[in-house]
Amino acid sequence: MSTSVIPKSVNPDLQKERDGASFNSEEFAAWWAGGEEPLKFIRNVREYLYKDVDLNEMLQIQNMSHEDINEFSVRTSIDAAKKLRRLQEERNPGGEDYWPNLYDSREMWGLTPAGNPFGVMYVMVVKALQAQCTPEQYEDFGKRLERFEICGTYAQTELGHGTYLRGLETRADFDPKTDEFILNTPKISSYKFWPGGLGHASNYCLVMAQLYINNQSKGPHMFFVQVRDEETHEPMPGVHIGDIGKKMGFIGVNNGFLGMKDVRIPRTRMLMRHAKVNADGSYVSSPTNVLTYFAMVRTRCLIGRNSALILSAASTIAVRYSAVRRQSPINPKEPEPQIIDHVTQQLKLFPEIATSLAHRLASEYLWDMYEETLVDIGNGKYERLPELHSLSCALKVTSSMDSTAGIERLRLACGGHGYLTSSNLSNLYVFATAACTYEGENTVLLLQIGRFLMKSWNSALSGAPLAPTVSYLAEVQKNPEFGTWTGTWENMVKAMEYAAANKTRLAFKSLSNRLLRGESEGTAANHTGIELTQAAELHGRAFIFSSFTAEVTGPKSKNRSAAFNRVLENLLELYLVKETLNQLSNLLRFINLTDSDLTSLQDRLETVLTKLRPDAVAIVDGFDFNDQQLNSTLGAFDGNAYERIFDAALRNPMNQKSVPKSFHEHLKPFMKSNI
Numbered sequence: 001m002s003t004s005v006i007p008k009s010v011n012p013d014l015q016k017e018r019d020g021a022s023f024n025s026e027e028f029a030a031w032w033a034g035g036e037e038p039l040k041f042i043r044n045v046r047e048y049l050y051k052d053v054d055l056n057e058m059l060q061i062q063n064m065s066h067e068d069i070n071e072f073s074v075r076t077s078i079d080a081a082k083k084l085r086r087l088q089e090e091r092n093p094g095g096e097d098y099w100p101n102l103y104d105s106r107e108m109w110g111l112t113p114a115g116n117p118f119g120v121m122y123v124m125v126v127k128a129l130q131a132q133c134t135p136e137q138y139e140d141f142g143k144r145l146e147r148f149e150i151c152g153t154y155a156q157t158e159l160g161h162g163t164y165l166r167g168l169e170t171r172a173d174f175d176p177k178t179d180e181f182i183l184n185t186p187k188i189s190s191y192k193f194w195p196g197g198l199g200h201a202s203n204y205c206l207v208m209a210q211l212y213i214n215n216q217s218k219g220p221h222m223f224f225v226q227v228r229d230e231e232t233h234e235p236m237p238g239v240h241i242g243d244i245g246k247k248m249g250f251i252g253v254n255n256g257f258l259g260m261k262d263v264r265i266p267r268t269r270m271l272m273r274h275a276k277v278n279a280d281g282s283y284v285s286s287p288t289n290v291l292t293y294f295a296m297v298r299t300r301c302l303i304g305r306n307s308a309l310i311l312s313a314a315s316t317i318a319v320r321y322s323a324v325r326r327q328s329p330i331n332p333k334e335p336e337p338q339i340i341d342h343v344t345q346q347l348k349l350f351p352e353i354a355t356s357l358a359h360r361l362a363s364e365y366l367w368d369m370y371e372e373t374l375v376d377i378g379n380g381k382y383e384r385l386p387e388l389h390s391l392s393c394a395l396k397v398t399s400s401m402d403s404t405a406g407i408e409r410l411r412l413a414c415g416g417h418g419y420l421t422s423s424n425l426s427n428l429y430v431f432a433t434a435a436c437t438y439e440g441e442n443t444v445l446l447l448q449i450g451r452f453l454m455k456s457w458n459s460a461l462s463g464a465p466l467a468p469t470v471s472y473l474a475e476v477q478k479n480p481e482f483g484t485w486t487g488t489w490e491n492m493v494k495a496m497e498y499a500a501a502n503k504t505r506l507a508f509k510s511l512s513n514r515l516l517r518g519e520s521e522g523t524a525a526n527h528t529g530i531e532l533t534q535a536a537e538l539h540g541r542a543f544i545f546s547s548f549t550a551e552v553t554g555p556k557s558k559n560r561s562a563a564f565n566r567v568l569e570n571l572l573e574l575y576l577v578k579e580t581l582n583q584l585s586n587l588l589r590f591i592n593l594t595d596s597d598l599t600s601l602q603d604r605l606e607t608v609l610t611k612l613r614p615d616a617v618a619i620v621d622g623f624d625f626n627d628q629q630l631n632s633t634l635g636a637f638d639g640n641a642y643e644r645i646f647d648a649a650l651r652n653p654m655n656q657k658s659v660p661k662s663f664h665e666h667l668k669p670f671m672k673s674n675i
């Protein structure tokens with residue numbers, strides 16, 4: 001393919017949308033980035049990272065083999081690491097290393113459309129080492145990993161166990177004679193399986209294994225294990241390692257397996273900031289065992305933000321495409337409208353924009369809580385851990401679940417062309433749905449929230465103080481009547497909390513009854529699982545309702561223009577109304593909503609869709625993705641969707657020969673013979 005069929009100009013329909021918006025999308029972009037300075041910084045970094053990235057090459061990864069995608073992903077992520085190092089030297093010489101922080105940022109994300117084999121290293125391992133090594137250990141090997149002198153992954157899940165960590169089978173036996181641990185994966189089910197980058201992209205691993213001293217189990221602990229030679233990259237003695245094979249997505253991530261037979265590591269390679277094994281074999285336990293799980297808490301906090309990011313990218317693609325595609329006159333003899341003018345199309349598109357905002361804002365609140373808890377842990381205070389655990393699970397679950405369902409709706413909104421891999425919607429979908437499973441399977445995490453809600457409900461009954469994000473449970477216990485439905489935003493927040501509290505009450509009652517009937521705690525919890533997960537989901541939704549409302553109506557609104565505030569208010573209105581309608585069966589169980597209340601909600605839904613219509617393109621422009629990040633023939637900034645779709649088809653390897661081999665080998669011989 002020599003010439004491109006893509007025009008240089010912007011599609012006139014898209015230009016018209018931008019010209020007609022009621023607000024300035026640059027104000028949105030600055031707000032979304034956290035301010036004008038952060039936006040400037042992000043754009044600067046992005047410009048630097050993407051200046052020589054070829055969009056056509058990115059689109060072609062869909063046509064590569066598994067092995068070639070792996071090679072591509074290692075190359076592009078290493079190119080990015082080099083650029084970030086150079087950036088550090090140019091702009092912040094000798095200063096705090098900020099490039100490792102950028103390595104897991106959204107600016108990197110678009111450079112590795114099939115996933116980054118070193119993503120887990122920066123998102124999880126570096127942070128786990130920072131939090132769980134002694135200062136000496138961090139100097140010894142943590143810093144080396146942070147500087148990328150060695151590379152590694154987080155190896156916890158096994159073929160036989162992912163969820164139930166206490167059931168992990170990998171053993172680390174302490175040998176006092178040599179002052180070493182001996183690591184073994186005794187059965188096929190004990191093999192580590194799934195860690196990102198484990199296959200061929202790591203030479204070290206943070207391994208979660210059962211610690212044994214004198215053959216006595218001390219539970220799961222973390223060990224820093226060398227799995228490949230630093231020079232030759234050959235597996236270390238006793239190490240059996242490889243890639244797990246092709247997956248639905250994340251094909252470039254090189255998820256791997258790891259078996260160990262009598263692999264010896266020095267005693268000082270167990271992470272010992274909290275729990276310790278001394279040379280004489282004496283064991284000092286951690287002040288709280290769950291600190292071993294803290295790396296997962298951090299990643300769950302990030303997943304909310306990341307899911308919102310993926311959904312906002314898919315929304316950008318579908319909204320731009322809906323503005324440039326025309327189909328089906330609304331009235332006879334009229335020209336075909338932009339499909340975004342069909343109201344049912346608006347209902348597929350705009351709620352997903354609102355959901356991206358809702359999850360992103362809730363994640364910001366969660367992130368602040370994470371950072372405060374981290375400081376507390378440093379000061380030996382662990383009281384907020386249960387609340388953080390519960391809230392991080394709640395956002396991880398709702399954001400991954402909603403973005404997965406949302407991207408599928410957006411794909412459907414793009415009709416046939418949404419089904420092309422070059423739309424990038426299928427790739428975004430498999431990214432989103434993976435987050436429903438990794439870092440704690442969603443149902444399992446909902447049950448963890450349910451457990452926290454039961455404890456909190458019980459505490460409230462006895463008048464004990466509750467964590468701030470569940471304090472509404474005590475309020476509902478004190479005032480069991482909902483009062484009048486007014487339909488204001490504050491009233492809708494209250495309604496969602498009221499439904500969550502009452503679902504919690506019912507689950508608590510069922511659980512208590514089962515216990516009274518003599519069921520064990522485990523069996524009673526299992527039998528109450530459906531109610532527990534429903535209460536947990538509503539708790540997450542109530543939190544998102546309140547954080548979104550607080551951002552739009554709170555004091556920060558004074559820093560925004562009136563026009564931009566109106567857009568945010570419309571998005572909040574849409575979010576609250578559509579989620580209230582989605583949750584009607586739960587709400588109607590506890591709140592007396594009349595037929596006229598429901599009619600009013602339906603009217604509000606239609607009204608707000610109409611209000612958002614002129615601003616939809618400008619809003620998604622405000623998400624501020626560049627074309628490489630979107631990597632989509634449908635969603636590019638210029639809106640030249642048909643030309644890009646066609647260009648990608650022409651570049652497909654299938655079209656590089658006019659007659660394929662299959663014609664000569666199979667089709668022609670068959671047609672020429674009588675068999």
Ligand SMILES: CCCCCCCCCCCCCC(=O)SCCNC(=O)CCNC(=O)[C@H](O)C(C)(C)COP(=O)(O)OP(=O)(O)OC[C@H]1O[C@@H](n2cnc3c(N)ncnc32)[C@H](O)[C@@H]1OP(=O)(O)O
Nearest residue numbers: 104105106123156162163165290293302306389438439440
């Ligand atoms: C832009 C870039 C961004 C990129 C981001 C995305 C890319 C990232 C890519 C990532 C790729 C993916 C990478 C990966 O996938 S890495 C692998 C991730 N694996 C998992 O997430 C495993 C999931 N399993 C668990 O977490 C635990 O075993 C669960 C939770 C299921 C139960 O556990 P267990 O059976 O042992 O415990 P228990 O139920 O008896 O509960 C005991 C007590 O402990 C409390 N408890 C439990 N857990 C925590 C906790 N964490 N903090 C604080 N507390 C906690 C609990 O509430 C209870 O408290 P209490 O009720 O007794 O008071």
Ligand SMILES: Cc1cc2nc3c(=O)[nH]c(=O)nc-3n(C[C@H](O)[C@H](O)[C@H](O)COP(=O)(O)OP(=O)(O)OC[C@H]3O[C@@H](n4cnc5c(N)ncnc54)[C@H](O)[C@@H]3O)c2cc1C
Nearest residue numbers: 154155156157161162163194195196434438439440441443
């Ligand atoms: C793309 C991807 C990347 C990953 N990266 C990593 C990585 O880097 N490092 C790593 O260590 N791991 C990684 N994993 C593994 C991942 O963390 C686990 O797959 C995940 O935690 C789920 O555990 P599981 O596979 O054991 O699921 P299972 O627990 O076997 O779940 C199967 C079903 O059983 C149900 N179930 C299980 N337990 C319960 C229960 N107590 N109550 C009710 N229902 C239950 C679940 O709800 C689910 O429906 C990755 C996985 C994926 C898909």
